[in-house]
Amino acid sequence: MRQADPALPVLDIRDLVIDFAGDDGMMRAVDGVSLRVPRGSTVALVGESGSGKTVISQAILGILPKKGRVVSGQMLFSDPQSDKTVDLAALHPSSSAMRAIRGDRISIVFQEPMTALSPLHTIGDQLGEVVRLHRGASEKEARQISAEMLRLVQFPDPERALSVYPFELSGGLRQRAVIAMALMCQPALLIADEPTTALDVTIQAEVLYLIRRVQAELHMAVLLITHDFGVVANMADYVSVIYRGRIMESGTIDDVFRRPGHPYLKSLLNAVPRFDMAPGERLQPIRPIETRPAMFLHQAREAKPIVSAPLLELKGVSKLYHLRRTGPGAGSRTIRAMDEVSLKVERGECLGLVGQSGSGKTTTAKVILGAETPDAGKVLYRFNGEARDLTGLTSAERFAFRRRVQLIFQDPFSSLSPRMTVRDILAEPLIIHDVGSPDERYERVKELIRMVGLNVSHLRRYPHSFSGGQRQRIGIARALALAPEMLLCDEPVSALDVSVQAQILNLLKDLKAELGLTFVFVSHNLAVVDYIADRVAVMCAGRIVEIAGKKAIIEDARHPYTQALLKAIPTPSLDQKLDFAALTESGASDPVQWPEPYRLLDGMHPALQEVAPGHLVCMPRARQKAA
Amino acid sequence: MLRYTLRRLLGMVPTLLVISFLIFLIIELPPGDYLTNQIAALRAAGEAASADKIAFLRTEFALDRPFLERYLIWIGLWPGPAGFSGLLQGNWGWSFEYNQPVQTVIGPALPLTIILNFATILFVYAVSLPIGVYSAMRQYSFGDYFFTFIGYIGLATPNFLLGLILLYYFNVWFGMSIGGLMDPQYVDQPWSLEKVGSVLSHLIVPTIVIGTAGTAGMIRRLRANLLDELDRQYVTTARAKGLSENRLVAKYPLRMALNPFVADIGNLIPSLVSGSVIVSVVLNLPTVGPILLDALQSQDQFLAGFILLFVAILTLIGMLISDILLAVLDPRIRLGGAVRR
Secondary structure, X not given: OOOOOOOOOOEEEEEEEEEEEEOOEEEEEXXXXXXXXXOOOEEEEEOOOOOOHHHHHHHXXXXXXXXXXXXXXXXXXXXXXXXXXXXHHHOOOOOHHHHHHEOOOEEEEOOOOOOOOOOOOOHHHHHHHHHHHHOOOOHHHHHHHHHHHHHHOOOOOHHHHOOOXXXXXXXXXXXXXXXXXXXOOOOOEEEEEOOOOOOOHHHHHHXXXXXXXXXXHHOOEEEEEEOOHHHHHHHOOEEEEEEOOEEEEEEEHHHHHHOOOOHHHHHHHHOOOOXXXXXXXXXXXXXXXXXXXXXXHHHHHHHOOOOOOEEEEEEEEEEEEEEOOOOOOOOOEEEEEEEEEEEEEEOOOXXXXXXXXXXXXXXXXXXXXXXXXXXXXXXXXXXXXXXXXXXXXXXXXXXXXXXXXXEEOOOOOOOOOOOOOHHHHHHHHHHHOOOOOHXXXXXXXXXXXXXXXXXXXXXXXXXXXXXXXXXXXXXXXXXXOOOOOXXXXXXXXXXXXXXXXXXXXXXXXXXXXXXXXXXXXXXXXXXXXXXXXXXXXXXXXXXXXXXXXXXXXXXXXXXXXXXXXXXXXXXXXXXXXXXXXXXXXXXXXXXXXXXXXXXXXXXXXXXXXXXXXXXXXXXXXXXXXXX | OHHHHHHHHHHHHHHHHHHHHHHHHHHHOOOOOHHHHHHHHHHHHOOHHHHHHHHHHHHHOOOOOOHHHHHHHHHOOOOEOOEOOOHHHOOOOEEOOOOEEHHHHHOOHHHHHHHHHHHHHHHHHHHHHHHHHHHXXXXXXXXXXXXXXXXXXXXXXXXXXXXXXXXXXXXXXXXXXXXXXXXXXHOOOOOOHHHHHHHHHHHHHHHHHHHHHHHHHHHHHHHHHHHHHHOOHHHHHHHHOXXXXXXXXXXXXXXXXXXXXXXXXXXXXXXXXXXXXXXXXXXXXXXXXXXXXHHHHOOOHHHHHHHHHHHHHHHHHHHHHHHHHHHHHOHHHHOOXXXXX
């Protein structure tokens, strides 16, 4: 067999132009993009959402939405196996020639592992389908190959996994299954479209490592589409930066990181929170927003007496969830969402709550809001100097409590009613709590919208005409409408692009400084929490494992889980690459595997011990006999 | 799966009890009963002698007992004048209007009702499935608009009118006899192959007429469901595997879109029965619909009660079938209650 020309790139995109039919004529989504993916290498395509990076991946596979059309340009695909070059742009998307390439020679891993698999078919069925389709494998062979691939992606018990449905798996395992599915035919090119954006850092590191290992084993080229420079720094050989459908800069990873040329790339790099930021250094959003302080909030602040006592205190709060199983082998399963969680939030500070999904941080937020009743323990909130347990509030008091604590949601798309104008959305809390006359309310609404850097003319519009970042700002304005004392932010930036994330983080930081607000900031991203929080609480498996000032957490993490979490964060720098091999062996999110004295077995009391002033670490001890 | 089915079956028992109670309550809601109406009519005619006979009937059928007792006697959980003899014992009651046991009055209508309903449901599903899928896959195409238009006509046209028109043309084109569920010469004849054929050919018009509205609604629903699913990520995943469009749609989004489609089986039955009353009258079909109408008008309570209960049982069976089908189709229901995040 003749070896293919090794210099020939697997994919060579030349002057690709793609148009989308919009409401007002054609819109150019991709404008003269050229991109080369050399064999066996990883090329990162970096850009914000809406920059056209996903459109390119769809065009390569011929799965553009109906509204999109390749206008001109070439996408030359050279399969190293057959040494044939085809122009993908010239093939009809539903032609059999294109279908033969799609899923066989080129395959894709999508962002959302939760929705990328059909909930009605077993993993084995969905994986095996690929080889049955492209290789004509029998059902038995297909199962065998599927099991092999699942083993390759380190699936625990691959044989059993074949007959499991996706909804029975965790997000990380689903993403492994999706990757295994993409690898079934050992493609020449793997497109990974934000493969880890929806995952927690520790799982992200595992999945990235997995892609790297499999790539070496199968000699594939990888086109990595992402907005995360941390991921890029750890994965890519070449980088292309795309902005509004045009490539701004491309080169080797060294060129791009050490000598960023284009101002856009520089500003993108500056917008990402890093651990080595100087104290007081601000993120620089690409498009800064101009805000105007809202007077009524300042007045509200001055009216409040300053008392030096914790505003909120959780004392040994536990919350259990009972999952009912109705299927075969029925029986209930208990999930310990919070296990004797104790923490204090001082007035005017920002407490960051960090943990991976399922660690209990959202439950903690709900308990603080009074949306969930704890099974044990107390949630004390200070009303006018007097600490009250939230569970003991009358409904009138509870109503008043809602004015003091407000929530900012994760998803700016589903947290605003699409049927209300921005003005109605902002005025609604005022109406519910019967604040002011209609004229006074309108004045407040106008101040609020200016405060988050939008115009009064935006008030008449509906949420759908705003971008994700703008919507999140509307959500912040709504949360502040009642001049609350405390804001609970549940992953407020995890659905946003880096540049927009910087905007929102700066806005929140300014509001906190100006208005003396108290924040509880829930996030899985330690770098984000580090930027905004004063103190950080790390949660794992329903327990708080470490609380300390943010500097102590980052420089002097004691708990093995915190250490693992820190190690798993990809930094956008070539000098601090992730140590993948060390990461995957630790099993750091399993409390039983933690070394002594941190090991936490079932039924132990997760006691916090002070190791330095203000630095608490969980060192479990046997539970005393209940009195 | 077996446990699931058994649990559903067991769940039907209390449901049926509650339904039977409600039916009995509602039927007895209007003041008086069939016999008091009769007595009033006889008094007006001055025939006091027959009134004695009616008073005898009152005790005979326990109409003089308190409400709850009457109900329990009806379903056979309480000894009546003739001991335990209610629905549970197989005694369907007495029709005053026809002066015959309920069994004799509606016995012949029951199987025909079931056959007609079954045929209609089959028709609804057989027609709406392909059209719904076609309309969703070719959204805004000529075919989509065409079927949508036909569907709206089907929804908007009064059924009996459509029935009359179809009857006329079937008679003109195929020489089929007007009305009824079989040619007149087969009535009261023993079942034969020809008779079955005649019944089947007479089923066509009522099936189409009763089914059109349901079909039109079903097409719209399936189209909307499928359109929702077609944009989902897992469909793109399947497309990225290289599956052809038709195989892909049949395997993934259609399976998802079928859920509400299947869940409607139970809901279809009562609407078919109640919706077909006028059609049955116009087309002279020997189904329970017209009998129910008469029974309700004349307060023939045992007859009406039994028919309503019969429809309720049909509905419950429909629900059971759709529940079982859903569990077969959707592993999330079968293995339900698992973690969803």
